[in-house]
Amino acid sequence: MHPVEVTFDALLLFSMVVLAWQGVHARNMFRAVVSFMMFGLLTAVAWVRLEAPDIALAEASLGAGLTGALLLATLGRLGPERRGPRRRRAMKLSMLPWLALGLVGTTVLLAVTLSLPAPGLGEAVLAAMPAAGVDSPVTAVLLNFRAWDTLLEIGVMLLAVIALWSLGQDVLASTSRLPAPALPALVRVLFPLFVLSTFYLLWRGGHGPGGAFPAGALLAAGLVLALLAGARVPERMRGAPLRWAVGGGLFAFLIVAVGGMWAAGAFFAYPPQHASILIAIVEIAAGLSIGVMLTALFLGGEPTEVRRGRT
Amino acid sequence: MIMMAGTVLIVLGLLFFLSGTVGLLRFPDVFTRLHALSKADTLALGLVCAGLALHADDGALQLKLLLIWLLVIVSGATCSSLIARAALAHGIRPWQR
Amino acid sequence: MTVFYLAGALFLLGNVAVALARVLRGPTAADRMLSGELMGTTAVAVLLLLYGATGIEALLDVALVFAILAAMAVVTFVRRTWPEDPVDDNGGETP
Amino acid sequence: MSLPPGTLFLLASALLFAIGTHGLVTCRHLLRKVLALNVATTGVFLLLVTLGRSGTTVDPVPHAMVLTGIVVALSTTAVALGLIVRLERRRP
Numbered sequence: 001m002h003p004v005e006v007t008f009d010a011l012l013l014f015s016m017v018v019l020a021w022q023g024v025h026a027r028n029m030f031r032a033v034v035s036f037m038m039f040g041l042l043t044a045v046a047w048v049r050l051e052a053p054d055i056a057l058a059e060a061s062l063g064a065g066l067t068g069a070l071l072l073a074t075l076g077r078l079g080p081e082r083r084g085p086r087r088r089r090a091m092k093l094s095m096l097p098w099l100a101l102g103l104v105g106t107t108v109l110l111a112v113t114l115s116l117p118a119p120g121l122g123e124a125v126l127a128a129m130p131a132a133g134v135d136s137p138v139t140a141v142l143l144n145f146r147a148w149d150t151l152l153e154i155g156v157m158l159l160a161v162i163a164l165w166s167l168g169q170d171v172l173a174s175t176s177r178l179p180a181p182a183l184p185a186l187v188r189v190l191f192p193l194f195v196l197s198t199f200y201l202l203w204r205g206g207h208g209p210g211g212a213f214p215a216g217a218l219l220a221a222g223l224v225l226a227l228l229a230g231a232r233v234p235e236r237m238r239g240a241p242l243r244w245a246v247g248g249g250l251f252a253f254l255i256v257a258v259g260g261m262w263a264a265g266a267f268f269a270y271p272p273q274h275a276s277i278l279i280a281i282v283e284i285a286a287g288l289s290i291g292v293m294l295t296a297l298f299l300g301g302e303p304t305e306v307r308r309g310r311t
Numbered sequence: 312m313i314m315m316a317g318t319v320l321i322v323l324g325l326l327f328f329l330s331g332t333v334g335l336l337r338f339p340d341v342f343t344r345l346h347a348l349s350k351a352d353t354l355a356l357g358l359v360c361a362g363l364a365l366h367a368d369d370g371a372l373q374l375k376l377l378l379i380w381l382l383v384i385v386s387g388a389t390c391s392s393l394i395a396r397a398a399l400a401h402g403i404r405p406w407q408r
Numbered sequence: 409m410t411v412f413y414l415a416g417a418l419f420l421l422g423n424v425a426v427a428l429a430r431v432l433r434g435p436t437a438a439d440r441m442l443s444g445e446l447m448g449t450t451a452v453a454v455l456l457l458l459y460g461a462t463g464i465e466a467l468l469d470v471a472l473v474f475a476i477l478a479a480m481a482v483v484t485f486v487r488r489t490w491p492e493d494p495v496d497d498n499g500g501e502t503p
Numbered sequence: 504m505s506l507p508p509g510t511l512f513l514l515a516s517a518l519l520f521a522i523g524t525h526g527l528v529t530c531r532h533l534l535r536k537v538l539a540l541n542v543a544t545t546g547v548f549l550l551l552v553t554l555g556r557s558g559t560t561v562d563p564v565p566h567a568m569v570l571t572g573i574v575v576a577l578s579t580t581a582v583a584l585g586l587i588v589r590l591e592r593r594r595p
Contacts, residue, residue: 002410008417013514021580024542032426033538035431048467057469057473058574060470060571065473066577074584076489095583106513137563141566149568163582179500194383218476269359277591300581328420329419335446336426336427379475386478398436399484
């Protein structure tokens with residue numbers, strides 16, 4: 001490693017630690033949230049340094065982008081923080097055992113890394129790649145070798161949406177009084193780009209970093225921007241169509257999985273000759289559905305059905 | 312020669328980033344800081360993109376670099392306007408000597 | 409050449425670390441958001457330079473995503489965080 | 504440089520985890536707790552990927568795990584934030 005690289009890593013990680021501390025303990029809540037968002041940006045750069053561009057992509061879109069927007073939106077709905085009297089001295093003292101614990105943990109980790117034989121699963125994955133139906137090892141693990149995890153992951157997200165929707169109706173959908181003439185223009189320019197890059201990332205997923213989750217996040221970002229610029233969820237979309245869109249990804253995934261059971265004898269066993277087309281279908285369905293789910297998470301409640309008078 | 316030009320552009324871009332930061336730290340109020348930061352940063356990123364495009368010899372890559380720069384121009388300009396409007400609406404008065 | 413790119417990225421990182429002072433000092437929420445915007449643009453530039461250093465093409469996609477998503481934070485801030493309720497700002501310039 | 508390559512990242516991941524868990528325990532405000540939890544999660548992710556790099560080939564399995572983890576973290580954060588908003592409404 002070149003000294004410049006080492007310096008870069010050291011500065012990057014140091015800034016991350018400082019920002020993380022700020023993000024948890026800053027006196028002002030808004031400052032904490034902005035620090036946390038910057039922390040997310042730097043984390044994405046750290047993933048790049050660790051040669052994990054796929055994680056960097058997910059972190060940039062989900063970790064830094066959507067989480068940040070979600071936090072900002074929540075902050076606008078909370079009152080000012082009520083604060084008890086602060087006990088600075090006591091807090092500093094309470095840090096000591098934690099510091100000690102951290103030091104011990106670090107030492108153990110270092111010892112473990114240096115002594116482990118560390119074969120990992122890299123070789124095994126590379127050996128199985130020809131039958132995977134995609135060129136990217138990470139996508140192969142996500143959608144073929146360990147597709148089960150990804151299925152459950154989409155299930156977790158669906159559960160989150162259901163939990164939020166069962167809390168009530170979309171509380172975040174209030175509009176502000178501030179005039180912003182530039183905003184609709186921005187959305188008109190950006191929205192096609194969002195959709196375009198969603199499909200670009202879906203297509204990239206087969207060969208390299210990309211795939212359903214970053215693509216879904218971009219789609220969600222586009223939809224959220226449109227909603228923030230004053231667009232409403234169209235009335236005929238509310239209710240059943242929206243629920244189908246939210247559940248569609250998991251549904252398609254399950255159909256493919258059960259189809260594999262019927263055709264090849266095991267849950268999620270893709271027949272090798274159809275693997276790439278099946279993965280493409282799953283990926284597109286999951287990507288679109290993830291986009292809708294993330295938007296639903298941002299809204300924080302089910303868009304109200306306005307059919308009340310008509311039934 | 313072209314490599315040289317690219318390197319010079321990148322260095323220039325880095326200097327503009329520095330000037331944007333100086334503006335952010337030294338200027339007296341939100342509006343002046345916004346003014347310094349948005350212009351300097353957009354230009355700086357443009358210079359870095361141009362420099363890298365000169366170093367790359369692949370059309371698709373150059374196109375992507377151009378796209379990144381255009382995106383930053385559009386969103387940077389709009390966001391600056393939005394922040395300035397919000398600040399004004401909150402009763403922050405522009406700084407006067 | 410690789411070292412040149414890395415040194416450039418290091419320079420930008422140092423630049424941002426200095427600019428963090430604005431997040432700490434405020435005084436208004438707009439100032440803090442502004443430094444966030446600087447951070448976003450700089451992160452794009454850092455990624456581009458790291459692409460130059462490593463040649464991993466996917467970094468350009470990451471930079472593209474950053475550039476696209478930079479707008480979302482600011483728009484959320486303007487539409488949701490700031491309009492309803494001036495977020496504390498312990499005695500800043502907000503009247 | 505005599506340090507083994509991943510040392511800095513391991514150190515940072517330990518620090519982040521410590522900051523996160525400490526904040527999770529000591530902070531009163533629920534939003535801060537959510538932020539602290541996310542910081543701790545990032546520490547764990549960094550650890551996973553750094554350890555995955557120590558072999559001869561880059562191991563894609565930790566990458567896939569972290570990708571899954573990021574999505575799960577986002578989902579839980581969203582639900583937690585929704586609950587916090589509801590709680591705040593309830594309180595006088």
